[in-house]
Amino acid sequence: MMANMNGALLMIASMACFTLNDAFLKATNGDLPLFQLLFLRGILATVFIGFLAHGNNAWQFDIPRRDWMLIGIRSMAEVAAAFFFVTALLNMPLANATAILQMLPLMLTLGSAVFLREAVGWRRFAAIGVGFIGMLLIVRPGADGFSIWSIFALLAVVCVTVRDLSTRRMSARVPSLLVTFAASFSVLVTSGLACLFTEWAPVTPQLGGMVLAAAVFIIGGYFFSVHVMRAGDVSFIAPFRYTGLIWALVLGWLFFGDWPSPLTFLGAGLIVATGLFTFYRERQLMAAS
Numbered sequence: 001m002m003a004n005m006n007g008a009l010l011m012i013a014s015m016a017c018f019t020l021n022d023a024f025l026k027a028t029n030g031d032l033p034l035f036q037l038l039f040l041r042g043i044l045a046t047v048f049i050g051f052l053a054h055g056n057n058a059w060q061f062d063i064p065r066r067d068w069m070l071i072g073i074r075s076m077a078e079v080a081a082a083f084f085f086v087t088a089l090l091n092m093p094l095a096n097a098t099a100i101l102q103m104l105p106l107m108l109t110l111g112s113a114v115f116l117r118e119a120v121g122w123r124r125f126a127a128i129g130v131g132f133i134g135m136l137l138i139v140r141p142g143a144d145g146f147s148i149w150s151i152f153a154l155l156a157v158v159c160v161t162v163r164d165l166s167t168r169r170m171s172a173r174v175p176s177l178l179v180t181f182a183a184s185f186s187v188l189v190t191s192g193l194a195c196l197f198t199e200w201a202p203v204t205p206q207l208g209g210m211v212l213a214a215a216v217f218i219i220g221g222y223f224f225s226v227h228v229m230r231a232g233d234v235s236f237i238a239p240f241r242y243t244g245l246i247w248a249l250v251l252g253w254l255f256f257g258d259w260p261s262p263l264t265f266l267g268a269g270l271i272v273a274t275g276l277f278t279f280y281r282e283r284q285l286m287a288a289s
Helices: 002-027 034-057 063-088 096-103 104-115 122-139 148-170 174-193 207-228 234-256 262-288
Strands: none
Touching: 002 034, 002 096, 002 122, 002 207, 002 234, 034 063, 034 174, 034 207, 063 096, 063 148, 063 174, 096 122, 096 148, 096 234, 104 122, 104 148, 122 148, 122 262, 174 262, 234 262
16 A cells, blocks of 8 residues: 555646646747757756666667567657647647647547457447536537647547557567657657757746746656656556546746646546446456456
């Protein structure tokens, strides 16, 4: 039980760091081009992850070709996810973007059933359906509040789903930190190359401080998320990822004056409730097997 509680606290800390990273990126208010923003943040994050991988003996390159292919797919999905999510984040309320991102566990369950042929019963399929209704309440296609940025956030969820499904297909011998480094390095290189074809904006001390803070918090998010996997029962810890939505609500209100509409709250509640039910069902099935 103590290991589970430690794991839950680590997950809460990880979600807080990732959400603070998002908040500082959003606070740049588009004054830095997207790829410049990702490149500057990526330098510090990639260097730190590299040192973390070295300290944990994760530089193991003698892995099957199939795993290298999956690492490549995962890294490209990470690049696309970063592009879509940060673009959405800069153009819509923090809580709304974060709420849409909470579709990930449901999308993973659906993707596992469709592409990995994992058994998914009617209860979890029903939960996925209800979760999609919650997502539509947030996005509200056809309503005045709908924008292309909601589509970008949904595309980020699809990309992260591809990323995580690729991870599931990797063999156990692939170090997780090697995979994390490959993804961070891919975002760094891709955004760096894109910067060659876009105008470089001046980095004021205020903007530099925000990018530095974003880098520090995403490093913290990676650090805590690595340790989460080593603490307690994953089925107990995983639901605490939804605390990221609470952090987003608080930070969005405090720093940007954003407060979601009642329909957005209802949609987010449906997504969280169905996600928690999915975790509960998976835990039941694991206990019965």
